[in-house]
Amino acid sequence: MLCPKCGTENQEQAEVCINCDEKLTQSQEDNGANNTIETAEAKQVTETEMDKESRETIEWGTDKPKPRITNIDFRSEQSKNKPVVTPIQNIAILLSSIILPIIGIAMGFSYLRKQHPDDNKAGKNWLKVGIIVLLIQGLIAMWFLVMSKAN
Structure with missing residues (x-):
């Protein structure tokens, strides 16, 4: 069962999310389309909750981190x-x-x-x-x- 707040995968019998302690109220009768919508919403929430540094260091659309520039020489x-x-x-x-x-x-x-x-x-x-x-x-x-x- 996916958490509606953070998108973390939880056990089916769990009542609260193991990551964010959000109450899990999703019933077992949800159909696949509803799960897909909730998953997309959870991913959207997760992306908006990412802190600024992690958004800047990971290239958009990939899991690869951007190379960090550690030394810039501005001298002519x-x-x-x-x-x-x-x-x-x-x-x-x-x-x-x-x-x-x-x-x-x-x-x-x-x-x-x-x-x-x-x-x-x-x-x-x-x-x-x-x-x-x-x-x-x-x-x-x-x-x-x-x-x-x-x-």
């Missing part, structure tokens, strides 16, 4: 040839990392997460410089602390 050919990290930007971040290593560490982490290989390379360099300078500054600070207590 001219912008693809430009370097992602300019030499001036690279030098500026490296110099600022020497003064404030937190800048190099933060920029390094943010550029490591990007997909472009040049971004990853620059991010690794900035992160390395930031960590090395932070360690050197820490060692210098500890040395001054030890020297001041020695006097």
Whole structure:
């Protein structure tokens, strides 16, 4: 027996639908034409109840899902040839990392997460410089602390 609300096939003795808990009131005396009409109505209800995402991912009239586009590159050919990290930007971040290593560490982490290989390379360099300078500054600070207590 088909549910009039969602179109799910239920056992003949079932009183409620196993899918949507709709009360099944269809009698056993229904003829084949009436069943066909109810089936068409159930399919129509099912199609209208499909959520937006499933309607967008399944091609109309087939059970095959549409291929999902996961990466669209809107950049023009001219912008693809430009370097992602300019030499001036690279030098500026490296110099600022020497003064404030937190800048190099933060920029390094943010550029490591990007997909472009040049971004990853620059991010690794900035992160390395930031960590090395932070360690050197820490060692210098500890040395001054030890020297001041020695006097």
